Amino acid sequence: MHWLVFSAISIVTLSVANLLQRKLMREEGSQVVASSIVFQLFCALLIGAVTAVIGFSVPPLREYWFNFVLMGVLYAGGTLFLFRSLQTIGASEATILTASRALWAVAAGVILVGDFINASKVIGIVLVLGAVVLVSYNPREFKFSKGSLFALLAAIFYGLAVANDSYILKHYSDVMTFTTLAFLFPGLIMAVFRPSALPKAVEFVKSRQMRAMIIMSFFYSVSAIAFYFAFRFGGTASQVSPVQQSDVILTVILAAIFLGERDQLPKKVMGALLTIAGVLLLR
Numbered sequence: 001m002h003w004l005v006f007s008a009i010s011i012v013t014l015s016v017a018n019l020l021q022r023k024l025m026r027e028e029g030s031q032v033v034a035s036s037i038v039f040q041l042f043c044a045l046l047i048g049a050v051t052a053v054i055g056f057s058v059p060p061l062r063e064y065w066f067n068f069v070l071m072g073v074l075y076a077g078g079t080l081f082l083f084r085s086l087q088t089i090g091a092s093e094a095t096i097l098t099a100s101r102a103l104w105a106v107a108a109g110v111i112l113v114g115d116f117i118n119a120s121k122v123i124g125i126v127l128v129l130g131a132v133v134l135v136s137y138n139p140r141e142f143k144f145s146k147g148s149l150f151a152l153l154a155a156i157f158y159g160l161a162v163a164n165d166s167y168i169l170k171h172y173s174d175v176m177t178f179t180t181l182a183f184l185f186p187g188l189i190m191a192v193f194r195p196s197a198l199p200k201a202v203e204f205v206k207s208r209q210m211r212a213m214i215i216m217s218f219f220y221s222v223s224a225i226a227f228y229f230a231f232r233f234g235g236t237a238s239q240v241s242p243v244q245q246s247d248v249i250l251t252v253i254l255a256a257i258f259l260g261e262r263d264q265l266p267k268k269v270m271g272a273l274l275t276i277a278g279v280l281l282l283r
Contacts, residue, residue, distance in 0.1 A: 003230040007244065010226035015250040017219035018095055019258060022086050024212045032083045033190060034200035038213055039220075040079060040187030046221040048180040057174040059181060067168050071161060072185030078157035079186060081150045088147030090261040093268065095251040096135050097151035099275045103128045104159025112163065124281030131274035134267060175228045248272045 024035070061068055085094050103125055110117050135148075165182070172178060191198060204210060227244060249272045255261040261268075 001233060003233040006226045006230035006233060010223045010230065011244060011247045011250060013219040013226065014223040014244075014247045015254055017216050017223060018247070018251045019254055020212060020216035020219065021083075022090065022094070022255070022259065024209060024216060031197070031200045031204060032080060032087070033194050033197040034204045035209075035213065036076075036079045036083050037187050037190045037194075037197060037201045038204050038210075039083075039217055040076070040183050040190070042213065042217040043221050043224075044180055044183035044187060046217060047176070047183060047224060050221075050225055051176040051180045054176055056180075057177050059174070059177060060172055064168055064171065067164055068181070068185065070164050071168065071182060072189045074157050074161035074164060075182060076186035076189045078154045078161060080190070081154035081157060085147045085150035085154060089145065089151065090255060090259070090263075093135050093148070094151045095248050096131060096268065096271045096275050097148060098155045098158065099248050099279065100128050100131070100152065101155040101159035101162065102279045104156045105162040106159075108160050108163035109166075120281045124278040127274050127278030127281065131271040131278065134274065135271040176225075179224055179228060246276065248275050 059068070082094070082098060085097075106117065106121060106125065165178075169175070169178065191201075204213070249269075252265075252268050252272045256265055
């Protein structure tokens with residue numbers, strides 16, 4: 001099967017998961033930490049089951065313990081900020097803002113790893129920043145909303161996590177096992193540092209919201225698995241990663257159709273297009 005087929009599956013399922021996540025977090029009484037713990041651990045369970053069938057390999061935890069801990073912390077923080085932002089802003093706006101994670105990943109690569117930055121990447125940074133300003137700017141309020149700030153913090157955490165991931169994966173090639181751990185560790189870290197959220201997490205599992213969480217986690221897991229299978233079936237990073245960013249446009253379109261988020265739709269579409277253009281240059 002061609003790698004583009006897996007990329008298409010990943011894009012569609014990720015966009016659907018974005019909408020389900022938005023709908024779930026806007027429900028009255030939604031608990032950010034508890035739902036984040038359930039989300040991370042349930043995705044780890046789903047992906048871990050697939051990994052067990054394919055073959056699990058022991059990760060180099062002793063050699064790179066700091067990076068694995070950092071991975072858990074960064075993804076835990078990113079997930080918490082993302083879930084919090086989705087309580088107050090639309091799925092399309094949150095998706096566009098968090099897509100700026102490419103910007104932060106590049107910045108972390110330049111500062112921490114010493115990656116080379118050229119003119120095309122500078123233009124990409126400008127385009128992504130332009131999209132962030134365009135989507136977040138409200139002529140009535142000359143500042144970002146709280147939800148926009150949370151989305152940007154999620155992007156920063158995810159961007160730093162990607163830079164950290166790239167370092168780990170230079171020394172550890174089992175992507176499926178790594179993906180399982182990338183969901184498992186953040187969930188465990190949140191559970192350890194916020195034990196008070198565990199009873200609420202149990203209540204969440206028993207609530208009617210769990211059905212939506214199961215569906216959302218399933219789509220996220222399928223998206224992650226399909227994304228990495230695209231690499232296995234011949235896709236390269238410079239091909240798969242830019243194509244993956246089209247989930248921004250698809251999420252905006254689906255949010256307008258199914259969630260009725262048509263407020264300032266032309267501005268959101270323009271922001272999505274600018275984000276795609278910027279990320280393509282940042283690849």
